[in-house]
Amino acid sequence: MQEFRKQVQAPVPVEALFAWHERPGAFERLSPPWDRPKVLEHTGGIRDGAKVVLQVHAGPLPTTWTLEHRDYIANRQFRDVMRDGPFSVWEHTHGFAPIDAQASTLDDHIRYELPLGGLGSAVAGGYTQRTLERVFAYRHAVMLGDLARHAQFDDRPRLRIAITGASGFIGTQLAAFLSTGGHEVIRIGRSAPKPGSHDIQWNPERAQLDPRSLEGVDAVIHLAGASIASRWTAEHRVALKSSRVEGTSLLAHTLAQLSRKPRVLLSGSAIGIYGSRGDDVLDERSTLGDDYLADVGRAWEASTAPAEKAGIRVVHLRTGIVQGAAGGALGTQAPLFRYGAGGTLGPGTQWVSPIALDDEIGAIHFCLMRDDIRGPVNIVAPTAVTNAEFTKVLGDVMSRPTIAHAPAFALRLLLGEEMANLTVLASQRVEPRVLRDAGFVWRLPQLEQMLRFELGE
Incomplete structure (x- = not known):
């Protein structure tokens, strides 16, 4: 089993950071445009039992990912588990923790296993890690940028x-x-x-x-x-x-x-x-x-x-x-x-x-x-x-x-x-x-x- 982990600090309370991820549109904002992801089905938000079916163009041919959300704890975590797709195992835990009243941390922790066991890891393990670094650098930059833009108008009512x-x-x-x-x-x-x-x-x-x-x-x-x-x-x-x-x-x-x-x-x-x-x-x-x-x-x-x-x-x-x-x-x-x-x-x-x-x-x-x-x-x-x-x-x-x-x-x-x-x-x-x-x-x-x-x- 291989792991990938990337943490980022956000200048907002943990409740605001979690709410951003739970609202409609978070997946679209976090999806790298170069993979041209397409949501084929999405039901239930991020709470336990919610389901997402995606088509992803990460490579020469598109692949279909079926993910199920589990282990939802408000303001603390939610988890995506692959039920069907290109990985033998894929578990992505989104962890949230307060730093103080005005700042918080997002911890993206992925445990995964490539097809063909050790051979798959030997052939594609390095590529997968580089791809995840690229993807999460983009995701975190988008999230922090969006939070900053909305924070600029925190004193204004939502419309x-x-x-x-x-x-x-x-x-x-x-x-x-x-x-x-x-x-x-x-x-x-x-x-x-x-x-x-x-x-x-x-x-x-x-x-x-x-x-x-x-x-x-x-x-x-x-x-x-x-x-x-x-x-x-x-x-x-x-x-x-x-x-x-x-x-x-x-x-x-x-x-x-x-x-x-x-x-x-x-x-x-x-x-x-x-x-x-x-x-x-x-x-x-x-x-x-x-x-x-x-x-x-x-x-x-x-x-x-x-x-x-x-x-x-x-x-x-x-x-x-x-x-x-x-x-x-x-x-x-x-x-x-x-x-x-x-x-x-x-x-x-x-x-x-x-x-x-x-x-x-x-x-x-x-x-x-x-x-x-x-x-x-x-x-x-x-x-x-x-x-x-x-x-x-x-x-x-x-x-x-x-x-x-x-x-x-x-x-x-x-x-x-x-x-x-x-x-x-x-x-x-x-x-x-x-x-x-x-x-x-x-x-x-x-x-x-x-x-x-x-x-x-």
Whole structure:
């Protein structure tokens, strides 16, 4: 039997540390994105008899893990035991202990046995230990970062928050982050809600959204919209704009009608609203662009007007290029770089304004909790980089060459001229003036930091 143990101190009382782990969303927050874990079944929380079935991509082929929770003692421990999966034995004890009234310790202790006994240990024992070190370094960093962000607003009441796009790349992690922080999350989606949930069904194309379902909600975060990454056919071009404008308009009009209106609407937007501007430094005071994506952004933001006129604080989340291993641009680029096919796009001189997924979530939360923030907010890291610099840093992080090069003409042939010019070849050197002036703290402000964290390197 082999063992792995890692302890970490948290600057919160043991009750708060345990509560964070027990709330919905903890598993999603703690799961490394590079393994692309998928919850197939989860019943019963972390109490005795609860069950979790996962699909994990730790290796060339996905594996299924069936775990059962046992030995639950509030504020002291709970344990995961593998009933079926790749290990002969797997027992993970999460131990909690107070240090004093304001601090506590988490002790992750795993006892495991690989298949094939001694042969399995000889072949894969070292790899397993290295993998666990990598995984728990990530888990503890996420947990401590989340606890710190929530502690910043300990004096504020927890909120009932409705979210559109809660199953997307950003929305999934945002909903989990808010839930573990003690907020109540209500998902607004197209599917019928599960029995017993408070989730809400809507259909923006048919203007279907029951106002009664939103009564009593404190905040709304609107992230839904058609993916910009799909090829821009004439049909998808229409969907890009209509999915944003129609959905936002329906939501804003509905919120304006409520007898008890939410205090804030955080509505998605994007830095594409500035257009492609070469080396110009852009902040929230900059003029807007005049191309297709800028027009979409302008109409998207204007659609929130009914909510603003009704006295609801509105924030436009002008998001940059979100870096996360489980999706977005990095989710597409990382596999190419892993196989040595990464390189610069077009001239490489165009500016890219990235932000780590965890800082994206933190910035949205900051705007949610700060009553003095309204209007456009650039959600980007403090420093933009050129495409050539991004390529070099990603190659260095992944220890891969970056000699490949996709010429601009090839990208235009592959994607279409308009899509290529306004996405991979666009130059947007954006600064987060509002966040910076309001005192927001980035956990991963530099490109290399965010890429190493998200890729587990």
